[in-house]
Amino acid sequence: MSLTAKQRVFVEEYLRTWNATSAAKAAGYSEKTARSIGQENLTKPDIAAEVKRRLSERAMPADEVLARTADIARGDLTEWIDADGRLDVPALKAAGKGYLLKKYRVTRRTHTTKGGDETETVTTEVELYPADAAHDRLMRYHGLYNDKVRVTDWQDEVIDLLRRRELEPADVRAAYPDLADDIFARAGIQVHVDDRPD
Template sequence: MTKLSVKQQKFADLYIETGNATQSAIDAGYAKKSARSVGSENLTKPDIKEYIDKHMTEMADKRIMSAQDALELLTKIAKGEEKETVIVSSPEGIYESKKEADLKTRIAAVKEILKRYPAENPLTQAQIRKIEAEADIREAQAAEAKNMTDSSSEVMIVDDIPED
């Protein structure tokens, strides 16, 4: 790639930022009358095109999550380090709260991480079974507590129990 002139580089940088060839040409210092044709022509010049493509690719690479980034996020979720924002409404008003992922989400994160490691470790499998069992117990407890609160308004009166 040959070196771009100052004007060409300014045009290319502005075009990367705005996507508008005509306005980029004007802002780079080209004549307003010829900005449209110069902008269009600049986009066909191999050196300018290569410069723009290279920088656009770099920008796209920065926006896309890498496999390492994904594993780090999954690890934070699995460890309960990643918090999510929850909007809570109460009689006093609405407020935001941060909470860690529930057990099912954390288990799913652990499973996703383990998919990337081919060797199945018996200890890890036992730990996953334990966590899943704990999650099932907590769900059952929550359901039972909900049923108790739902049926707490019902009262059973027992009288006149026959004695033998």
């Protein structure tokens, strides 16, 4: 089923404002009913499906996020810099790499000398997103930080063996009768009555 004209306007406004009441008003619903209609519209299957479809079109998949972050971490624009040191912004955009630029500004100033001659000074500012922040994100994603130090003792090893089912609770109880209940609790294991000694 296709959306009505009012519903299409509602979806557009909702995606712009994230406010169901104002989206309903913009779609032409009355001030009195805008709040309830707005909430109701979000529960209608056709409208909800359209909102979800539109959001998925806008969303950036994880692979693309990682690729862009890697490009920022590399911070390499040399392919788009000509022999005179000028950045070819149209070529950069055409290559789909415009997102590498955080700031690009060209300032032209004309100066008149005492003799009446005019000279022009062109200043170009280029700023990239910080590569170190991108490196940090990638390192965290790949789990390359090892800033947690874990001290293990023999009980941690017993707990690990219990969790992996490489050690039976009855064996632990036999070997460590005074500590067994504490070890089972730390391992998150419930011991049945038949595992206890007679």
